[in-house]
Amino acid sequence: MSLTFSNVHFSQQPEKVVFMSGSLMRSMGLTGKKQIQLTLGTDSLTVPLKSIDRSGKHVYLSSGLRSNVRVPRSGPAYVHSPKEGHIHLGPVVGVLSDGPSVPGNPFGSRTGYIKQLLREGSKKMYVYAFAPRDINWQKETVNAYILSSGGQFIRKTVPLPDVVYNRLPSRRTDFSNFTNQLRDRFLRRNISFFNWAFFNKSDIYNLLENDVQAGRYVPETYNSPGPERIKDMMERHRFVYYKPSAGSLGNGIYRLTYHPKKGYFARYRSEGGNTLLKFPNFNSLMKMLQSKHGGSLKNYVIQQGIRLIEIDDCPIDFRFHMHKNAKNRWTAVGIGAKKAGRGSVTTHIKNGGQLMTPEQALGLVFGSRSKEVLDRAKQAAIVLAESIESHQSHVLAEIGFDIGIDEDEKIWMFEANSKPGRSIFAHPSLKVEGRASVEHIFEHSLYLSGFFRGNDS
Ligand SMILES: Nc1ncnc2c1ncn2[C@@H]1O[C@H](COP(=O)(O)OP(=O)(O)O)[C@@H](O)[C@H]1O
Ligand SMILES: [Mg+2]
Structure with missing residues (x-):
């Protein structure tokens, strides 16, 4: 098996033929071969091979051939030989x-x-x-x-x-x-x-719950909770997040608080503003939620509220943009810190949140300890990604985690996104990571397509 980077040219001969420079033929083990099986995506054809006198790695595809093997463009591409006499251009x-x-x-x-x-x-x-x-x-x-x-x-x-x-x-x-x-x-x-499809919050919590390594990063969570469960969670944790399993962008999320002396509170986003409602008792809180959402509450989860670290009295959490690399390993390619807008239940930028680099945010909170905390959070994100991947049967190559850190430096995962947004990469200091994220998609495509199977060990 061999892999080479080369320059693909289009030539005008009507017959079906491939020309290759001597250097390319040698590195692909094709010296002396009279024909090859040429493949690009699902197009494939057996064609005569001829050598051309030119230095460097070049391949020329005749116009006759290109009606069978529909090459999208001329220019650079990888040339890969999965077995003798077989040449793949790509990946596509x-x-x-x-x-x-x-x-x-x-x-x-x-x-x-x-x-x-x-x-x-x-x-x-x-x-x-x-x-x-x-x-x-x-x-x-x-x-x-x-x-x-x-x-x-x-x-x-x-x-x-x-x-x-x-x-x-x-x-x-x-x-x-x-x-x-x-x-x-x-x-x-x-x-x-x-990736296969969108994740549901409840599926992700379920699959991580029994995982010893990854489970400890997940706050206590229940799917489709009844009133008894919600009441118990509020009494034990004092505040909880009540959120739609298939939600995004903070839509439909409630932060529910219980003060033994003051009563029950619900904070949420409504019509572009932040709302805080007080309820005299638990039942009136439940009635409000029922009247607003009815049967769709069965698709909600209840989750222990985490006291996030704060800057200027506003909670912050983090987006960890994870990719698989060319060696099929998970890496945290881009990390953004998100500071919640004042009074907002979530840290989403569109709800008044503010984007920072993780170094800025953690530096303000943990000072000289911030690098160590960030390294631990990266390690946690890798454990979480590996765990999610191992519990499902499809190819998974990119995950956007919403990760919180509490005042005791504990790390928590709130959400895994399988089609993560890219708003963190708008930060001027995260543009480089944004490009690295795009590069990882293609590096891992080299791996998935079989063009490159790197090995660490
Ligand atoms: N259990 C929780 N404790 C503290 N904050 C939370 C919790 N769950 C969610 N949040 C906050 O709300 C934000 C949105 O929650 P998330 O689960 O990511 O839902 P969405 O799909 O709407 O993005 C998180 O980024 C975090 O700031
Ligand atoms: Mg989220």
Whole structure:
């Protein structure tokens, strides 16, 4: 098995033929070979191989050949030989998403990130974006989006990819029968699909609960709690978070507090403001929640409230953006600290939160101990990622954790996101991490596609 980086050129011969420079032929073990099986994504063809006198690593694909092996563009790509006489160009990474189907803006608010993926990934491999409707399963082709040299989307018919990066935007689409069928069809063709789907909070807590290593980072949590459970949790912990299992962005979250002398309080976000309500007794609190949410409360979880470290009396927590690397190991690629807006139940930026670097935030709270605390939190995030991965059967390559640290320096995990947002990377000091995050998607795609199987040991 060998892997080489090379320059792919398009030539105009009508017959089907591949030319390679001597240096490339030697490093791929092809010296003396008269033909090869050439593969790109799901396209494959046996073609005559000829040598060309040129220094460096170059491959020339004739126009006759390119009608069978639909190469998205000329330029740099990896050349990989999984077995003798077989040559794969790639890898081919398909970024799966969706949007409002408006010309020029096919992926809505995801367009910026998708263009960044196409721009960065295309420096080394083949990357295109597509929506489910762009796949032709009979022909095994995709009417893909790639970038023109001016950075605009253009369409091109290409083969199915080696790896799919799932960024479908909505839970509704992600869990539809249609999408389930689509995942099956990729898997049947041995095409890696990551990440599988959105996480539910209750699934993640359940799967971590019995894990000795990772379980200690999860606050006490119950799914679908009845009034008895909620009351007990409030009495024991004094404050709790009551949140929708499939929620995001702080929507529908309540911070419920019990003061033995003052009564019951509910804090939440409403109509753009923060609301604090007082209740004379537990039953009136339950009535309010019932009247606002009714049956959907069965999809809520109740969770022990954690007293987060604070700056200027505002709690802070952290986003740990985790990736798998080329060696199939988890790493904390980007970390952002989020300081809650005044009176806000959550630290979301859109609710008045403020973004800081972890060094800034932890420095203010722990002073000279901050590096040690951050290192422990990184270690915890890796344990959590490994644990989630080991308890599910699908390929998992990226996780955004919401992580809290309490006044005793204990580390807590509130949420795992399988399609993490990228707002932390807007911080001027986190732009480098933002690029590293994108690079990790492609590094790990090299691993998943079998082009590169690095080994630490
Ligand atoms: N158990 C908890 N204790 C303290 N703060 C919490 C707790 N659960 C959530 N939070 C705060 O609320 C924020 C949002 O909660 P999260 O579970 O991430 O829900 P969402 O899906 O809405 O982002 C967290 O980032 C954290 O600041
Ligand atoms: Mg969250």
